[in-house]
Amino acid sequence: MTVEPAHMMLAAFLLASIGVWGILCRRSDPMRCLASVQLIFWGAALNFVTGASLFGDVSGTVFALFAVCVTAAQAATALTLFYLYYKKRSEVSRKDDAL
Amino acid sequence: MISAVDFAVFVTVALFSAVASVSARKTLYAVLWQVQTAAAVSGLMVCLNARFIAFALLSTAVSVFLTFLTFALIIFDASKREGDSEKGKGAFFAAMVVLPAAECAWLFSRLPSGEGALASGDFSFAALGMLLYSHYAVCLIAAALVLTGTMVGVTTLMMNKKDDARAHVLSDPVEGKTELRRLPVERRSL
Numbered sequence: 001m002t003v004e005p006a007h008m009m010l011a012a013f014l015l016a017s018i019g020v021w022g023i024l025c026r027r028s029d030p031m032r033c034l035a036s037v038q039l040i041f042w043g044a045a046l047n048f049v050t051g052a053s054l055f056g057d058v059s060g061t062v063f064a065l066f067a068v069c070v071t072a073a074q075a076a077t078a079l080t081l082f083y084l085y086y087k088k089r090s091e092v093s094r095k096d097d098a099l
Numbered sequence: 100m101i102s103a104v105d106f107a108v109f110v111t112v113a114l115f116s117a118v119a120s121v122s123a124r125k126t127l128y129a130v131l132w133q134v135q136t137a138a139a140v141s142g143l144m145v146c147l148n149a150r151f152i153a154f155a156l157l158s159t160a161v162s163v164f165l166t167f168l169t170f171a172l173i174i175f176d177a178s179k180r181e182g183d184s185e186k187g188k189g190a191f192f193a194a195m196v197v198l199p200a201a202e203c204a205w206l207f208s209r210l211p212s213g214e215g216a217l218a219s220g221d222f223s224f225a226a227l228g229m230l231l232y233s234h235y236a237v238c239l240i241a242a243a244l245v246l247t248g249t250m251v252g253v254t255t256l257m258m259n260k261k262d263d264a265r266a267h268v269l270s271d272p273v274e275g276k277t278e279l280r281r282l283p284v285e286r287r288s289l
Contacts (some may be wrong), residue, residue, distance in 0.1 A: 002102060002103065003102065003103055003106040007106060008106070008143070008147075009108075011114070011143070012115070015113060015114065015117055015136075015140070018114065018117040018118055018121060019121075019122065021116075022120075022121035025121070026121065030128075031105065031126050031129065031167065031190055032120075032121060032129060032255045034167070035120055035129060035130075035133045035164075036121060037120070037175055038133070038160070038163075039117050039120075039121075039133075039136065040118045042136070042137070042140050042156065042160075042283075045140075045144075045152065045156065046140060046143060046144065048154060049144050049147050049149040052147075052149065053147040053148060053149070058226050058227055058228065058230050059234070059235075061149050061151070061152055061227060061231055062231060062235050062238070063229075064144075064149065064152045064196060065151075065155060065227075066238060066242050068152065068156050068159055069242045069245070069246060070245065071159065071243070072159045072163065072246070073245055073246050073249040073284075075159075075163040075167070075252065076163075076249050076250070076253050077249055077252070078167075079163075079166060079167065079170065079253075080252070080253045080256050080257060082167075083168055083170070083257065084256060094147075099139075
């Protein structure tokens with residue numbers, strides 16, 4: 001028995017759906033939101049790779065590579081925001097201590 | 100396409116890990132499940148002969164999430180929230196090592212035989228390179244600009260020393276207390 005492209009696309013869809021569910025359910029937790037967004041990106045990348053394998057065209061792989069790049073950029077930005085939030089929070093607590 | 104066994108193994112692991120990463124209560128466990136998901140998705144990509152993308156995805160995911168894990172543990176001070184037994188923690192971390200190792204062993208055992216297990220024809224790096232720098236040159240430049248812009252923005256935000264210095268002067272507790280102590284004396288002398 002072989003796996004049809006539809007099965008792979010269904011798996012990618014389920015992965016992206018879990019990501020959407022994570023964003024909707026865990027909105028208050030930025031870490032989980034980031035993880036859920038990554039799941040959506042990975043689902044999209046898996047879809048691209050499946051298409052590339054199905055049609056024998058490397059273009060899908062190229063777009064999957066771009067999706068991975070965008071994910072890395074998004075993660076770096078989120079890390080910076082985390083850092084700034086952490087700095088601001090410690091600043092506020094130090095001000096409270098001083099008062 | 101790949102065989103049903105490969106598909107079943109990697110999809111099961113990927114979906115279960117994804118659900119676990121979203122629903123896990125602790126950040127540490129969520130991050131480790133997320134890395135597990137990345138490994139399973141990479142395995143699926145290897146089965147589809149996209150080995151370079153699989154490597155890129157796994158390396159970025161692992162580096163990003165380990166960095167985040169470190170930072171999240173610093174911010175949320177996870178050491179004060181420990182509630183699991185030592186046995187439970189040991190079993191979890193053993194599973195987190197054993198599961199990716201089992202996936203790698205599975206891939207290695209399937210790759211040489213290749214009888215209907217993996218797609219035929221090797222992924223060509225030369226073809227990817229040619230395509231990237233010919234048909235998708237504009238997309239490549241756009242992606243490079245996005246990444247460079249991100250790096251510049253991140254560096255600018257992190258190196259904002261002016262704000263750092265001002266915050267230090269305003270919020271130094273020792274300075275603040277000294278100022279409060281000095282104030283009445285100065286008023287009396289006036």
